[in-house]
Amino acid sequence: MATSPHLPESGSPAPHADKARANAFPVRPPGGRRTRDRLFLLTCRLTAVFAVLLLAFLLFSIAFNGLGRLNLDFLQDVNSSTSALAAGIGPALIGSVVLLLICAVTAIPLGVGTAILLEEYKPRHRVLRSLHGFVQLNINNLAGVPSIVYGILGVTAFANMFYLFGTFTDPGVTIGQTHYLEYRDAADNPLYAIDTGELIPAAAGMTLYKDTAQLTLAQTTVLPVAELEPLRERIRDDVDAIGDTLKDMLYATRETRRGPLVIDQATAQTIAAAAFENTQLKADTQELTDIVAQALPAMDGKTSREIRSDRRALVNAIEAAEFKAAGTAGLVIEGSTPQRRSARMPWYLQLPLGKSVLAGGLTLMLVVLPIIIVASAEAIRSVSPSMRAGCLALGGTKWQSIRQVVLPAAIPGICTGSILAMSRAIGEAAPLILLGAVFISFNPLFRENGSLMDSFSAMPLQIFQWTSEPDAEFKRTAAAGIIVLLAVLLTFNAVAVLIRQKSQSKSG
Amino acid sequence: MTTAANLASHGPASPGPDAPPPSRRPRSVKARVIRERLIVGLLIACGAFTVLTTAAIIFVLASETFNFFSHTMTDIQGEEVSVSAGDFLGDLHWSPIAAGNRHFGIWPLITGTAQVTVIAMAFALPLGLITAIWLSEYASARLRSIVKPVLEIIAGVPTVVFGFFALTVITPLLRFDFLQIAALHPDTGQAVLNADGSPIMVPWNPFDVGIYNALAAGLAVGIMTLPIVTSLSEDALRAVPRALREGAYGLGSSRFEVATKVVVPSALSGIVAAFLLAIARTVGETMIVAMAAGSLPPALDKNLGEAFAVNTDTQTMTGYMVQIFLGDIEHGGVEYLSCYTVAFTLFVITLGLTLMGNVIRKRFQQQYE
Numbered sequence: 001m002a003t004s005p006h007l008p009e010s011g012s013p014a015p016h017a018d019k020a021r022a023n024a025f026p027v028r029p030p031g032g033r034r035t036r037d038r039l040f041l042l043t044c045r046l047t048a049v050f051a052v053l054l055l056a057f058l059l060f061s062i063a064f065n066g067l068g069r070l071n072l073d074f075l076q077d078v079n080s081s082t083s084a085l086a087a088g089i090g091p092a093l094i095g096s097v098v099l100l101l102i103c104a105v106t107a108i109p110l111g112v113g114t115a116i117l118l119e120e121y122k123p124r125h126r127v128l129r130s131l132h133g134f135v136q137l138n139i140n141n142l143a144g145v146p147s148i149v150y151g152i153l154g155v156t157a158f159a160n161m162f163y164l165f166g167t168f169t170d171p172g173v174t175i176g177q178t179h180y181l182e183y184r185d186a187a188d189n190p191l192y193a194i195d196t197g198e199l200i201p202a203a204a205g206m207t208l209y210k211d212t213a214q215l216t217l218a219q220t221t222v223l224p225v226a227e228l229e230p231l232r233e234r235i236r237d238d239v240d241a242i243g244d245t246l247k248d249m250l251y252a253t254r255e256t257r258r259g260p261l262v263i264d265q266a267t268a269q270t271i272a273a274a275a276f277e278n279t280q281l282k283a284d285t286q287e288l289t290d291i292v293a294q295a296l297p298a299m300d301g302k303t304s305r306e307i308r309s310d311r312r313a314l315v316n317a318i319e320a321a322e323f324k325a326a327g328t329a330g331l332v333i334e335g336s337t338p339q340r341r342s343a344r345m346p347w348y349l350q351l352p353l354g355k356s357v358l359a360g361g362l363t364l365m366l367v368v369l370p371i372i373i374v375a376s377a378e379a380i381r382s383v384s385p386s387m388r389a390g391c392l393a394l395g396g397t398k399w400q401s402i403r404q405v406v407l408p409a410a411i412p413g414i415c416t417g418s419i420l421a422m423s424r425a426i427g428e429a430a431p432l433i434l435l436g437a438v439f440i441s442f443n444p445l446f447r448e449n450g451s452l453m454d455s456f457s458a459m460p461l462q463i464f465q466w467t468s469e470p471d472a473e474f475k476r477t478a479a480a481g482i483i484v485l486l487a488v489l490l491t492f493n494a495v496a497v498l499i500r501q502k503s504q505s506k507s508g
Numbered sequence: 509m510t511t512a513a514n515l516a517s518h519g520p521a522s523p524g525p526d527a528p529p530p531s532r533r534p535r536s537v538k539a540r541v542i543r544e545r546l547i548v549g550l551l552i553a554c555g556a557f558t559v560l561t562t563a564a565i566i567f568v569l570a571s572e573t574f575n576f577f578s579h580t581m582t583d584i585q586g587e588e589v590s591v592s593a594g595d596f597l598g599d600l601h602w603s604p605i606a607a608g609n610r611h612f613g614i615w616p617l618i619t620g621t622a623q624v625t626v627i628a629m630a631f632a633l634p635l636g637l638i639t640a641i642w643l644s645e646y647a648s649a650r651l652r653s654i655v656k657p658v659l660e661i662i663a664g665v666p667t668v669v670f671g672f673f674a675l676t677v678i679t680p681l682l683r684f685d686f687l688q689i690a691a692l693h694p695d696t697g698q699a700v701l702n703a704d705g706s707p708i709m710v711p712w713n714p715f716d717v718g719i720y721n722a723l724a725a726g727l728a729v730g731i732m733t734l735p736i737v738t739s740l741s742e743d744a745l746r747a748v749p750r751a752l753r754e755g756a757y758g759l760g761s762s763r764f765e766v767a768t769k770v771v772v773p774s775a776l777s778g779i780v781a782a783f784l785l786a787i788a789r790t791v792g793e794t795m796i797v798a799m800a801a802g803s804l805p806p807a808l809d810k811n812l813g814e815a816f817a818v819n820t821d822t823q824t825m826t827g828y829m830v831q832i833f834l835g836d837i838e839h840g841g842v843e844y845l846s847c848y849t850v851a852f853t854l855f856v857i858t859l860g861l862t863l864m865g866n867v868i869r870k871r872f873q874q875q876y877e
Contacts, residue, residue: 146792
């Protein structure tokens, strides 16, 4: 039996004395009191055992369901709407990490700043003091606001910005976005011009660029339409003839009508050479022969249907080479109208933020801010006042005492609080329901043109969606997702506990 | 200035008296004063941000609620709907998406929220209080040092995990057919008999629990709030001065008597505050109810049994918001604005609870300072 921490011998007065007192005063006999004490302790222990069993049961049910689905592919794959076995948590995992980074970068400075204000700059004036108390009460109340209400605030204030700047698809303010006009040359390669606000048809003497990023100049001559058509016809005829020869010779290698192609290095060489015989191509036929001869062996063993697209790609490559040799590459056809396009830089930013990863991260910042403030304030409060006094006595200013004495001493507590706040943020799903998307087929920020304005998914959101699917296989997938989420959380908690222990051993 | 830095640095390498002087020249007093002012300004801006957040929440919810009551809105089908505040608070129906027959009476949603909250608190408050008493009055310091971090970790488990638990474990357990009854013939209503004259028995569950039900959701929310109740109540119990306990022990009380007759009554306001904060958390809980409770708020105009039945679908205020925001909704439409109005109601309720909890807790803390 565990002894009381307060009075180790409280439960064992001498039995004779008890009996004597029981006779003297008509109160309940001591045996009953002790039984009640023991009974209560038994209840407590049963409760504890019940709680432990419940927790074990929870973990067991998740492990039982999810461990089978957990593998490296699951961590990388994108979500699937049809097959639970193909669904992975990849984009959600990356989305959660990015959300967390945004949340940490914004919430920790704001939270620590507020905590310093509340703890170190306690005003003396009566009005200011009541204001100080109001801010403190306000923070405690913010901690109790349901997270879905923060989600609604996030949608209104971040995603839509009160509709002050237009809508997400037609944003009022954009940064890091360039608009340009895209022309196509005769060989269908894109060429660009700077957007002046109107669509200018191609004309002689235009300045065009090969790419938008470096603005490399392209040739500025424009191909007159009168010259284009005969040229195009000639090239098409020549290339089509080559394509037909290729097709016939490839199909001739089959042993049966629907059988696979039989191509070895030698046959490939023969076919390629035959295809370019008797043609009047301006391009280097030897070079083209080599390209075709190298591509053909890959078609060995495939059926004629399977190689159709490969064959077409070869013919297109020959056509492009011929256009280039004919001197038309980089020449825009006169009078053609461009397309208006835009390129986004990695730092692309727009107002309103829309349902973007930035809006999600900022909303999570609102959710965890009170937690960080409360934890940091506690850590700052626990720094001994004599250390502050020492600094001030040596001539330091208020801020110097905070920056060089209080904060270094409070850092472990602030870190622990921040990590626990981040583990709250990573598990938060309710506010993200309003801002996130469940089906993300790419990894945000790790693709071309990725920016903080991309839509996102997050692990808890994905788990919610999987659990809501009626298919039992999706429940298993959800359990696997929960295991990943819990693993991340446990790591966070372990780090927090380590920091706490380290700081305790240092100060103790 | 450097001395102050040395005083603060915990590292082993603090420069001795021979160390070279700092390369930075000391700033003028004026520059220092300006910097101090600037920093105070920055910190005040940080503090103002939290006030601004509250103001923004109230502004957003109140203005859209005002729009909800003052405008004639169009729904997804293009039908015109207008709702008055009287309808919202007086109507007993909640059918926001039934075309042509829309009712926006908040009471069914509040009843749904209350169902889940009552179940959760019936589970979490007694268990949490008992655990807190055990931790603060009985458990050894070593045991407490193990249990407290574990409680912290459970408190940090995401609510979607509890939602998953409710839907895949608690609900199937509640739906488990643990009794056997005689099978009845569907036409005659008579028991079907075996060849030897004994009735054919089939598994049966008397509670008729649905796939989505308030009970499983409430229990899961209760499990989720248990560590919060325990932790906050334990803080309250441990804040009771030692002298009170020692006085009681000195008079010959048993530990049970000290706990129930001295410590708990002294910490009562702290415990009440803990309970209020836990209730506020439960009322605002979203994911568990969205996953396990279904999407049909209780009907209030039939009979009481149906209104308070916990074995069937229910919907809370938070559950409704999730349902609407998961679908495609149009800005300014009736569904969109109704969410803000429901959110405002939820905000007012939780704000009242947390405000009350925090004020009581503060009073309680001052009582023993």
